[in-house]
Amino acid sequence: MTLKLDTLFINANLATMDPNIDAPYGAIEDGAVGVKDGRIVWVGRMADLPEYGAEKVHECDGGWMTPGLVDCHTHLVFGGNRAQEFEQRLQGVSYAEIAKAGGGIMSTVNATRGINANDLYQEASTRLIDFLYQGVTTIEVKSGYGLDMSTEIKMLEVARKLTEDHICVRTTFLGAHALPPEYKDNPDAYIDLICNEMIPEIARLGLADSVDGFCEHIGFSPAQIRRVFEAAKKHGLAVKLHAEQLSNQGGAKLAAEFGALSADHLEYIDEDSVKAMAKAGTVAVLLPGAFYYLKEAQKPPVNLFRKYGVPMALATDCNPGSSPITSPLLILNMACTLFDFTPEEALAGMTRIGSKALGLDRKIGTLEVGKSADLVVWEINHPAELSYWVGDVANMNRFYKGVSYE
């Protein structure tokens, strides 16, 4: 029987990242991938390729094909930047001290409230190009620099619009990122606003795929986040949480209790909470860029995540305060050098596990029959090179992307 294809990729080494293939990186050397209607319909060795008819044949010249990279945690859309706070921090003022003095997230909130949607879009799409050229095909973008209805909606609309530009965007409503000054004396009234007005309206407009919060002594308490999660669930939205970044507040346990897609940062998580995450199937999203940039000393307990089988994703956390980084490949390297990941774990963290952190693991994240034809070909000799080069690969990757989420 002839295999009918739209596109066939030939002479590629495949880092399928398929855990069912018993080889590092789920590798298939001298491989080929067949695509029909935006989906992968054949994966295997060139030698086993059946008789086929294909409209297009792409010669991969022995490069390595991987699933498109997934950056599952970013704050890509924001106004202004915080270079002057960086100078302050280098002089010894801490991230938390700057936040308490009204800078930090609030300074980006002011800049984001004051910029029009077009300019906001232009700035974000300029940054997005860096991701695109480093092999990212799916990116999550959070709101959270508006903290009022109209600016949160403006951010989410800008993020959704970025989807049009050759990359799939998942959006997350992060109203519970910081307390806006208007609610300084009444934080619970701001939580009321999030739960009773913002989440219902954003859900009605279909602008967010999930809801996030910042559970921290400079953010919101577990009791406040619980209310936000309840509202999210009521409106059919998935949840995730910035948890245990600067201290242990019990956020990861709360996330697990709500069946969150992920709990993110986690430097200060304890063993019991790791167990709770394992039981709930909640992904640990680790963010070595923020760890590095804030000069943190406490590392996330990678060995505990391994021990209890908590899947570990990696992301840039691209944001103007704690991780002004637009290089996913730099993050792969940092995960190895700072968090003792293997290069294989790092690549899994930005493909298969990253897709799970977005609830997209049935659609993307591995080179497997049935998944979207969401793939990248790199001019490298071994997949470890993606972690080995610091922040770039020697030769530009080549893209063949045909993402379809249907």
Ligand code: DI6
């Ligand atoms: N934790 C982070 O690392 C980002 N948000 C958060 O809750 C940083 C946001 C910022 O500093 O602008």
Ligand code: FE
């Ligand atoms: Fe973040």
